[in-house]
Amino acid sequence: MRTARGDVRARWVVRATEAYGVGLPGQRRSLAPVNSSMIVTEPLGDERWTALRWAGAETILDGGLLYHYLQRTADGRIAIGGRGVPYRWGSRTDREGPVPAVTVDELRAGLVRLFGEPLRDVAVAGAWHGVLGIPRDWTPGVGADPATGVAWAGGYVGEGVAAANLAGRTLADLLRGERTALTELAWVLPPGAAPPRWEPEPLRFTGIRTVYGLLGLAQSIERRTGRPSRVAAVADRLAGR
Structure with missing residues (x-):
């Protein structure tokens, strides 16, 4: 393996960089790096936690098509995450630093929508984001x-x-040349095989952005009507799920 600071020789090189590896030669279409953002509130205090009836350490998924995921932190805050800008042209990973204000506002609005009055004036203490490999x-x-x-x-x-x-445990067995229950799992591909690749641009950008647009539309329809939307099924078929 050749790096900017020297060469390394080994029997195996393990590529486990998830979505951040799409910049490596030949990996641009291997995964779609999809952005995910999170915010964390100020400490809520006992009165708010009592009003929320959230006494344990349960994690929460709101069940939306563009869903939010939440957890209670050890110091009494709520961390909530969801999608911001879903995908950037050319599988670029986000290097712009701060989470966009519109994403912070959307995540905070999600908290209020889920919990109502107890969190109506809650302050956001921090925000961050990363990318998922799809x-x-x-x-x-x-x-x-x-x-x-x-x-x-x-x-x-x-x-x-x-x-x-x-x-990681499966790779350890594979690299030692051992045949175990882990190496027989269905997600272990045979030597030389690789997952299907994403379409080239502009199809990749257009397709992913269209899927998220359709899911947003379907979610709005479902909130208004209280019934499943057929638009969501169209989005799933387009996404290949």
């Missing part, structure tokens, strides 16, 4: 090719906390 078939995978000495794992679609642990 394969074209929406399926994470693990692989190791003895012919090239390259192994890889990724494509967790936002579920990497647990999946990356399993992938």
Whole structure:
């Protein structure tokens, strides 16, 4: 492996950079880096927590098509996340720093929509964002090719906390040449195989942005009517899910 500061020789090179690896040669279309943003509130205090009836450490998913995910922090705040700018042209990862104000406002509005009056005037204490790695078939995978000495794992679609642990243990068995229950799992691809690649630009940008637009429209329709929207099914088919 050749780097700017020197060369490294090893039996295996493991590519486990998730969406941040799309800038590597030949990897531009391997994953779609989709942005995810989070905010955290000020500490809420006992009175607010009592009003929310959120006494434990439960995590919450709001069930929307463009969903929010929430958790109570150890110091008594709420952290809530969701999508900001979903995808940037050419699979660029976000290097602009601060979370856009419109995204912060949308996430705060999501809190108020879920919990109402107790959080109507809650202050936002911080915001951050990162990117998720989404394969074209929406399926994470693990692989190791003895012919090239390259192994890889990724494509967790936002579920990497647990999946990356399993992938790491699976890779360890693969690289030792052992046949175990982990190496027989369905997400282990045969040597030389790779997940399907995303379409080239401008199809990739247009398709992903269209899917998110359709999901937003479907969510608005469902909130207004209280019934599932057929627009969501169209978005899912376009996304390949």
